[in-house]
Amino acid sequence: MGTxxxxxxxxxxxxxxxxxxxxHGAALLLYxxxxxxxxxxxxxxVHQVFLKLLHGETAAPETPPAxxxxxxxxxxxxxxxxxxxxxxxxxxxxxxxxxxxxxNREAELALQQALAELPAEQREVVIMRIWSGMTxxxxxxxxxxxxxxxxxxxxxxLEKLRQHMQPYQKDQVNARNG
Amino acid sequence: xxxxxxxxxxFLREFTPAQPRALPEQPAMLHEIRGPARVWQRRLAVxxxxxxxxxxxAWFASRIPASLPSKVVxxxxxxxxxxxxAGKNPAALMLxxxxxxxxxxxxxxxxxxxxxxxxxxxxxxxxxxxxxx
Numbered sequence: 001m002g003t004x005x006x007x008x009x010x011x012x013x014x015x016x017x018x019x020x021x022x023x024h025g026a027a028l029l030l031y032x033x034x035x036x037x038x039x040x041x042x043x044x045x046v047h048q049v050f051l052k053l054l055h056g057e058t059a060a061p062e063t064p065p066a067x068x069x070x071x072x073x074x075x076x077x078x079x080x081x082x083x084x085x086x087x088x089x090x091x092x093x094x095x096x097x098x099x100x101x102x103x104n105r106e107a108e109l110a111l112q113q114a115l116a117e118l119p120a121e122q123r124e125v126v127i128m129r130i131w132s133g134m135t136x137x138x139x140x141x142x143x144x145x146x147x148x149x150x151x152x153x154x155x156x157x158l159e160k161l162r163q164h165m166q167p168y169q170k171d172q173v174n175a176r177n178g
Numbered sequence: 179x180x181x182x183x184x185x186x187x188x189f190l191r192e193f194t195p196a197q198p199r200a201l202p203e204q205p206a207m208l209h210e211i212r213g214p215a216r217v218w219q220r221r222l223a224v225x226x227x228x229x230x231x232x233x234x235x236a237w238f239a240s241r242i243p244a245s246l247p248s249k250v251v252x253x254x255x256x257x258x259x260x261x262x263x264a265g266k267n268p269a270a271l272m273l274x275x276x277x278x279x280x281x282x283x284x285x286x287x288x289x290x291x292x293x294x295x296x297x298x299x300x301x302x303x304x305x306x307x308x309x310x311x
Contacts, residue, residue, distance in 0.1 A: 017201075018201065021201055025197065025198050026194070026195040026196065026197050026198065027195055028198075029195060029196065029197070029198040030195040039196075043198045043199055046198050047198070047199075047201065050201055051201070051202075054201070096196060097195060097196060098193040098194060098195055098196065099193070099194050099196065100192060100193050100194075101192040101193075101194070102192065107193075108193060111193055126190075129187075130187060130190050130191060131191075131195050158183060158186060158187075161186075161190065162186050165186075165189070165190075169186065169189050
């Protein structure tokens with residue numbers, strides 16, 4: 001992961017776009033859902049960005065993941081303004097953001113809530129790093145901050161998530177041990 | 179980044195974000211998704227045109243009977259007697275002949291033909307009824 005090279009001075013081909021969608025689609029949907037309570041609206045925001053790439057309306061970005069995150073954020077924010085509704089945690093909990101490999105539904109909801117409670121700038125770095133496989137360099141470029149700032153945000157976010165998720169991680173370790 | 183962080187990262191990666199629905203396959207479908215507003219605008223315009231044409235036809239059809247003069251329903255015998263010109267009425271010719279040649283027969287014939295040969299004024303809907311009053 002994090003191997004997306006620069007693609008400049010050309011349009012992205014359909015296969016390139018679909019490959020990016022396979023690689024980053026789920027994480028981008030998760031990212032969009034931080035702004036939009038409605039899953040359908042979040043999916044629409046992600047699709048809108050990829051469809052522009054498929055139609056060649058957007059030149060091939062130098063760093064596609066960074067572009068995708070920026071574009072999805074802008075599109076989601078526009079959609080949120082248009083819908084004129086704020087996103088509440090209660091609304092978010094009705095919809096599953098994650099599927100846990102071990103099927104721990106309680107842990108899924110805990111992570112969902114912990115992620116929703118993170119400050120936006122910390123949350124986006126975590127999503128990029130953990131679920132999109134981007135390096136901290138790429139996350140810094142995508143968010144328009146220095147590497148140090150991105151790394152700092154990431155550390156803070158990880159610490160907060162760890163506090164929330166520690167019981168579930170311990171359960172898992174205990175289950176493995178015996 | 180220490181080992182503890184890496185373990186926690188791996189733990190987080192056990193949670194898979196929900197997959198979005200697949201991107202459309204065909205360019206036509208993409209066009210359909212991009213331009214639903216245009217497609218619906220066209221459909222709406224056609225539907226509005228049809229509705230206006232249908233409403234206009236219905237209005238026009240409803241206006242035709244109203245614009246025609248309504249027929250006055252009257253008994254057949256009464257109208258025919260009134261409309262027939264006297265010159266073509268055999269009874270009138272006969273009465274004229276009797277009046278010139280034989281006044282006595284004229285009176286008989288007049289009495290006999292009056293109920294059918296002359297316009298009646300004793301019916302409630304008759305035009306002459308009003309005049310007679």
